[in-house]
Amino acid sequence: MKHYLDLIPISAKVYRKQNRMTLICISLAVFLVTVIFGMADMEVRSQRLQAIKDYGNWHMMLKTADEEEAAMVAARPEVTASAWYGVLNYRLAQDYRIGPGKTAICSFDSSFLSNIFSGIKFVEGHFPQNDRQAALTENAKDRLKIKVGDKITLDTPQGESYQYTVSGFLENTSLLMKADGIGTFLNPDGYQALTASMKSGDVTDQDGCYYIQLSTHCDMNRVMNDIASQFNWSDKKDIAKNTKLLATLGQSRDSFILQLYSVALVLFLLVLLAGVLMIAGSLSTNIMQRTEFFGMLRCLGASKKQIIRFVRLEALQWCKWALPIGILSGMAVIWILCAVLRDLSPSYFSAMPIFGVSWISVVCGIAVGILTVLLAAQSPAKKAAKVSPLTAVSGNAYTPQPASKAANTRWLKVDTALGVHHAKASKKNFALMAGSFALSIILFLAFSATMDFMDHAIKPLKPYTPDLSIISADNTRSLNSRLTDCLEDDAAVEKVYGRMFAYKLSAETSGNPLSVDLISYEQHQFDWAKDVLIEGSLGNVQKNKDAVLTVYDAKNPLHPGDTITVHSQGKEKTVTVTGVLSDSPFTNEADTEIIICSEAVFRSLQGDGGYTIIDVQLSDKATDQDVNRIRSLTSGPNRTFSDQRASNAEVQGGYLSFALFIYGFLIIIALITVFNIINSIAMSVSARIPQYGAMRAIGMSSRQMIKMILAESITYAAASSIIGCAAGLPIHKFLYEHLVTYRWGDPWQVPAGPLALILLLVIASSIAAVYGPAKRIHRLSIVDTINAKQQ
Structure with missing residues (x-):
């Protein structure tokens, strides 16, 4: 050396x-x-x-720019990509069709898919090369029984027809799948030729915009504001921003x-x-x-x-x-x-x-x-x-430093009093230990506020969420109830459940007029309703008695025990509210309440008839071919077929990604809390091993020694719990108000569940931390304990 x-x-x-x-x-x-x-x-x-x-991978959208203005914007050095986008019949409100399916017609060049909407890929074929070619979404391939190179005919609401050659198929989009529509994609020349051949007064539901992608190394907000001021464009009328993407880049100025x-x-x-x-x-x-x-x-x-x-x-x-x-x-x-x-x-x-x-x-x-x-x-x-x-x-x-005050044995036994005294002997060490434990409580409470944000910002899929829906086009009871029996026998189907609707029926309760939406449930839906029942019971409703459920709303005047007299089709029926649900899959107008009944009660008031909507949940092994077969089976006039699998996957993906990280944060913090407490207590005890040996030498038993260590550990836990609650609750309130109250208006409440969980974890860890040191002290003889070194 x-x-x-x-x-x-x-x-x-x-x-x-x-x-x-x-x-x-x-x-x-x-x-x-x-x-x-x-x-x-x-x-x-x-x-x-x-x-x-x-x-899409864009940051700014120009709604009203002409070609000259768009070219000037695209020439700016901060712009890395740009593309025109045109769309006709985006909402599928007009009768543009390819075969039996409604279609939306979109226009862009090939760079649009590579730079702006790179998430949409060609599954077969290529982008249209001329104005007589068209690409379609993948769902058209099976529905129309076509392939690349085949001819298709686009029929317009004006009775005109246009022929195109299929150049390729792109991935389906959730919006089109949900509306049971087909996407038709033309290059700019083909789109201009189509719209130019139509009379200007006949072209409705048409829109267009210019997408801008900016460099991630620039101040995007400054650039966008500069562009808007240069052309005197207003925020909402002339331009739009991709707020969510800007937020993930740290470039958003949204409040x-x-x-x-x-x-x-x-x-x-x-x-x-x-x-x-x-x-x-x-x-x-x-x-x-x-x-x-x-x-x-x-x-x-x-x-x-x-x-x-x-x-x-x-x-x-x-x-x-x-x-x-x-x-x-x-x-x-x-x-x-x-x-x-x-x-x-x-x-x-x-x-x-x-x-x-x-x-x-x-x-x-x-x-x-x-x-x-x-x-x-x-x-x-x-x-x-x-x-x-x-x-x-x-x-x-x-x-140790000379004690200015002896351990307090007036109210505590000597072993417990010594444990408390040891914990407080060094103010700095006590502050560090208690502060370290308290930070775990504060961290857990702080991150638990993000769970409330997640529950408000991202709605997870409910048990009753369907994969497929067959809907009456005019919201009447036009769907034959025998259709559910047919679907239940399909191997690809797991559950089928239908509902009948009667909207804005006149009613009265306690002498006060009331407007209600009457909705029927069957057994599957009653089973799911049990999980959201917050008051009353479902029994009488399920037994087809004159009973109904209602959905909670702050302004809803209905409560269990209230009677409602409903008037419809010259009939009058009095029903009793027996339960309140916290949630339902339906929306209602502000002056209308929702009441839910059995199918028998519904028919006794509304007469015989079919369903307004039939929902289907598929088995895990269901394929696209199964869905196409179900579509063919349920097709008919005045029916709308909705495939919600893609939109459900998007919702599920968004929720799972957020939940995985939020709960991951909490689990990591909880584990760190346990390990930190156990390790810190072990180190504190190890530092006092010679003192414990001296205490053993003057007559302290191993059991008293363990009690003393336990008292020291509990003292740290108690102090950290007080500090953690005193600092953690205000921080939780601050975060909750910024995450939830600011956006949705919900008032802050004490997070009783997370608070109880982390306090229980701290106390349990503090008690468990005594086991290792106690076992070690118990094994050592008095002489070994006095002379113990950290080896």
């Missing part, structure tokens, strides 16, 4: 067990920062992919998005602070209990400056192992989550790399690890340098 710093690896071997605890703590802190920031980064990426898939940015900043700072406190508490305990070692270095001639340098370099040696462990384990968790996301919703997140690296999380993890270790080592290093050689030789280097 040629240099005193060569003692660092030797010291690491001697204090191997103690250093292992410190390494675990630093690794946990780095892991927390890496995985939280990495998950947040991946969530932003997933939302960006989802925004591009749903709305609500700015609120989200402020929330992200608060969560960012809380995560950093949690990591800092975890490392600081661990290093303080580790270094201070080895001041005897540093005092011996002073005996050998080491200066105070050298001791401080020694401590700092030793702390950096811990980082050499702790940083890779924390960062690699954090990245592994992120990769697992990305793989799960790709598997759950491949249509959305197939482009997300499983082994992607979030450099933001890596940099933040390294920065938190190194900077915190250096800062946390500063104070213990100075105290270690102040230990005199005489004190070190005497063996009293880690003697």
